[in-house]
Amino acid sequence: MTKPGALTGVFPTPRLVSGPAAAQKTAALLQTQSPVPLYTQIKEILRARILDGSYQPHQQMPSESEMMATFEVSRITVRQALNDLQNEGLIFRIHGKGTFVSKPKAFQDLGRLQGFGEAMRQMGYETFARVLSVKTVTPSAQVAEKLQLPKRAKVTELQRVRFLNREPISLDVTYVPTAIGQRLAKEDLAARDVFVILENDYGLALGHAELQIGSTLADESLAAQLKVEEGSPVLFIERTTHTADGAPIDYEHLYYRGDAFQYKVRVDRVPLAERAS
Numbered sequence: 001m002t003k004p005g006a007l008t009g010v011f012p013t014p015r016l017v018s019g020p021a022a023a024q025k026t027a028a029l030l031q032t033q034s035p036v037p038l039y040t041q042i043k044e045i046l047r048a049r050i051l052d053g054s055y056q057p058h059q060q061m062p063s064e065s066e067m068m069a070t071f072e073v074s075r076i077t078v079r080q081a082l083n084d085l086q087n088e089g090l091i092f093r094i095h096g097k098g099t100f101v102s103k104p105k106a107f108q109d110l111g112r113l114q115g116f117g118e119a120m121r122q123m124g125y126e127t128f129a130r131v132l133s134v135k136t137v138t139p140s141a142q143v144a145e146k147l148q149l150p151k152r153a154k155v156t157e158l159q160r161v162r163f164l165n166r167e168p169i170s171l172d173v174t175y176v177p178t179a180i181g182q183r184l185a186k187e188d189l190a191a192r193d194v195f196v197i198l199e200n201d202y203g204l205a206l207g208h209a210e211l212q213i214g215s216t217l218a219d220e221s222l223a224a225q226l227k228v229e230e231g232s233p234v235l236f237i238e239r240t241t242h243t244a245d246g247a248p249i250d251y252e253h254l255y256y257r258g259d260a261f262q263y264k265v266r267v268d269r270v271p272l273a274e275r276a277s
Contacts, residue, residue, distance in 0.1 A: 030071060038073055039080035046081065050090050050101055061091060061099040129172075132159040132225075134185045136178055143175045146240050146251040156181020160189065161225050168226050173253040180249065194250065195241070207244035213237050216255070226257050233258045 030041050049055050062070070067078045082099060085091045093099050139147070139155040147155065158174040158181070174194060176184065180202070187197055198204045216236045223230040235256040243249050 030073075037080075038071070039077045039084070042067070042071055042073070042078065042081040043084045046085060047088070047090060050085075055101045057101055059101050060097075061101065063098060127162065127164050129160040129162050129190050131189050132161060134158050134181070134189070136181070139175065143251055147175065147177060147248050149177065154178050156184065158184065158189065158194075169257055171222060171225050171255040173255075175251045176249065198249065204249065205244040206249075207242050207246065209239050209241040211237055211239045215258070218255075222255055226255070228257060 029045060030038055032038070034041070046055075046061075055061065061082075064075055064078050064082075067073075068075055071078070082091065082093075086093065090102055091099050092102050135157055136154050137157045139149060139153070143149075143155060144153070149155065155175045156178050158172075158176070160172045160174075161168050162170045162172055176194075180198070183202070184194065184197065187201075195206060199206060214236045216234050218226065218228055218230055218232045218234050220230050222234065223232065226234070228234070235258050237252075237254040237256065239250075239252045239254060240248055241250040241252075
């Protein structure tokens with residue numbers, strides 16, 4: 001097993017990249033003629049190695065001097081790259097000891113309507129689900145209202161634990177009309193997203209979703225599923241997804257581990273001229 005701080009298989013030591021070999025190694029790692037700044041290129045190289053597991057959580061990173069020798073750049077350039085990684089929460093520093101890999105938080109962009117697995121796979125994460133149950137139930141008043149169901153209508157309830165890099169990340173409780181749910185029950189829900197199935201297999205174009213985000217505390221059952229302490233804070237999301245013509249088709253309660261996942265969103269300010277018009 002590689003000891004924390006070891007460079008084997010990640011970065012060579014400075015003595016291995018001295019002389020002509022250094023230039024060849026740098027050329028292979030960085031594109032010096034690219035308009036992308038060198039510190040950004042270095043950040044992306046390090047970021048990829050953190051996310052693909054080349055660096056393990058809490059493993060010590062090479063020193064600034066070793067990175068300077070490896071990439072043949074200045075200390076300022078290395079520090080800019082490390083500062084960006086620290087701002088992303090991928091690394092942390094301990095004064096007098098060095099830089100270490102954080103346990104990275106995955107994130108999903110709220111600006112796009114995507115299923116969890118779909119979004120995570122695009123970012124290079126390994127993801128799958130464990131299906132806990134698929135059953136027909138009488139909906140609560142809230143579920144019936146969100147899905148705009150007629151009286152006495154049933155729904156299909158789907159419960160899954162979602163895994164990210166083989167660790168449980170969320171408990172998803174999904175409600176859909178039974179006409180759709182009976183078909184979904186026959187699908188490979190451990191490997192495929194409901195959104196992808198609805199669009200690609202069933203030809204149902206999705207349009208938009210309404211979300212409410214809050215927090216709750218993990219009870220005994222939720223804590224066991226997510227492998228957290230009972231009473232731990234959990235991110236709670238209520239989501240209603242509509243088809244392109246505006247009809248509600250999917251209503252969900254999503255419970256995410258707060259220590260391992262986050263959402264992000266871009267918000268643009270409306271120019272004063274547009275607000276005045």
